[in-house]
Amino acid sequence: MEKEKAVKCVPLDLVRNLQTLSRRLWDEKNPAAVHVSALIEEFGDEVTSMEKVLGEYEAGYAGRLAIAEREHAEKAAVLEAQISDLKDRVAAGDAERAGLHGRIAQLSDELRKKESALADARAAGAENESGLNSRYVARMKELYDKLNRKELEMLSSWEEKNGELERRDGALRELEADIEKRLAAGKKALAGRESALEDEFALKKAELIKTFERARAELQAREKSLAGREAATPDAGRK
Secondary structure (H helix, E strand, O other): OOOOOOOEEOOHHHHHHHHHHHHHHHHOOOOHHHHHHHHHHHHOOOEEOHHHHHHHHHHHHHHHHHHHHHHHHHHHHHHHHHHHHHHHHHHHHHHHHHHHHHHHHHHHHHHHHHHHHHHHHHHHHHHHHHHHHHHHHHHHHHHHHHHHHHHHHHHHHHHHHHHHHHHHHHHHHHHHHHHHHHHHHHHHHHHHHHHHHHHHHHHHHHHHHHHHHHHHHHHHHHHHHHHHHHHHHHHHHHO
């Protein structure tokens, strides 16, 4: 971006005189005309008349002033709308406060009535408290007596049942002892019976063995006798 150059305000008459001098010097073919023309050309874009600067400034100021006035009007309209809304809210708040004051007064009156009723109820409760305590004590005594009677009945019933259970337990123990005694006697008798049977079996076994041996000896003797007879028979025939 090019650096902005300072605006130089030069009277219009001076600018015109320089231009007239430059033309005259050119007409006279004076070498100084070159320097004057170069000077005018070099600073021509930067030299502005006071009238032009003032005109541009006034035009810019008028534009900014119009924008500022328009913005001010818009802000004023917004503020007026807000003020109107606030006024409406204040009016509504005043009406609501008036209603609340009435409601508070009504609630205060109801509260006073309830406090009075509560005081009456407390007084009545204080009067009835002694009667309630008496009835409570009597009721508790009645319940306590009933509980004691129930406990005594349960204790008596328990002792009776416990005695019956002990008697049953004794009878069961006696029965178990008798059964064990009978079982022992039966086992002993069975053991004796088994021993007798074993002895009898051994005796019969020995007798059977003897009988078998005797029968075998007799059979062998018969076979021997028969063989002797058979051997003697051919010899007798030959004689």
